Amino acid sequence: MIPTSHIEPAVMARLAARMLLDIGAVHFNARDPFTHASGNKAPTYVDCRKLISYPRIRATLMDFLVAKVMGAAGFEAFDNIAGGETAGIPFAALVADRMALPMTYVRKKPKGYGRNARIEGVMTEGQRVLLVEDMTTDGGSKLSFVDAIRDTGASCAHTAVIFYYDIYPETVTRLGDHGVSLHYLCTWWDVLAEARARGDFDTETLDSVEAYLRAPKSWTPPA
Numbered sequence: 001m002i003p004t005s006h007i008e009p010a011v012m013a014r015l016a017a018r019m020l021l022d023i024g025a026v027h028f029n030a031r032d033p034f035t036h037a038s039g040n041k042a043p044t045y046v047d048c049r050k051l052i053s054y055p056r057i058r059a060t061l062m063d064f065l066v067a068k069v070m071g072a073a074g075f076e077a078f079d080n081i082a083g084g085e086t087a088g089i090p091f092a093a094l095v096a097d098r099m100a101l102p103m104t105y106v107r108k109k110p111k112g113y114g115r116n117a118r119i120e121g122v123m124t125e126g127q128r129v130l131l132v133e134d135m136t137t138d139g140g141s142k143l144s145f146v147d148a149i150r151d152t153g154a155s156c157a158h159t160a161v162i163f164y165y166d167i168y169p170e171t172v173t174r175l176g177d178h179g180v181s182l183h184y185l186c187t188w189w190d191v192l193a194e195a196r197a198r199g200d201f202d203t204e205t206l207d208s209v210e211a212y213l214r215a216p217k218s219w220t221p222p223a
């Protein structure tokens, strides 16, 4: 079914944050930091991959995402929904189903054998592609996926994610300079607000996470 009900973005953001917390997708570890796709070390990790195991939650989030993207980009703006390897693939399938559009996926690198492809499925010249991913931090992976899509002669001017870090001011400009608009459901600020309101985690943990989020480039693990 194509979702047509339009909920306020602020409500979607708070509900999405609640769902991520409910399923234990939000991880903090300052002493043994996580390495992100960018190579940066961080005390935070949001594992949106867990969402696929929760049918009610994933269905609600995908309804939200489709409504949000169509509201911003247009109701007839796309011909093909592409998922980014790997976490983006299941969400792209769910979005493609809702929008009644073909689905493809993009590999991080050419396969190395067989067709040596980066795009799997059928993507044709001139198609307007929506890149679907689980989340974005600094946007680096999105640029690579978008370039692979454009190499086919298709266009890609929009990417949609569930979660956006919103801590590096250059992420949106970096994507914008590449001709890509970012659509997302919630950010760290929604998760932090929800976690404080519910009393998830202790205040000291949330304060130290907030300190990282406010100055990620100067963050170092505690001695």
Ligand SMILES: O=P(O)(O)OC[C@H]1O[C@H](OP(=O)(O)OP(=O)(O)O)[C@H](O)[C@@H]1O
Binding pocket: 037, 038, 084, 085, 086, 087, 088, 133, 134, 135, 136, 137, 138, 139, 140, 141, 142, 143
């Ligand atoms: O670089 P950004 O655009 O900010 O997004 C961060 C990327 O990190 C994660 O993928 P990861 O490289 O961990 O691979 P996976 O999807 O195979 O787990 C996530 O799925 C994004 O693709």
Ligand SMILES: O=C(O)c1cc(=O)[nH]c(=O)[nH]1
Binding pocket: 035, 036, 037, 038, 044, 045, 046, 047, 048, 135, 136, 137, 138
């Ligand atoms: O930037 C990343 O690689 C990244 C960060 C994060 O919190 N979660 C994730 O899956 N990837």
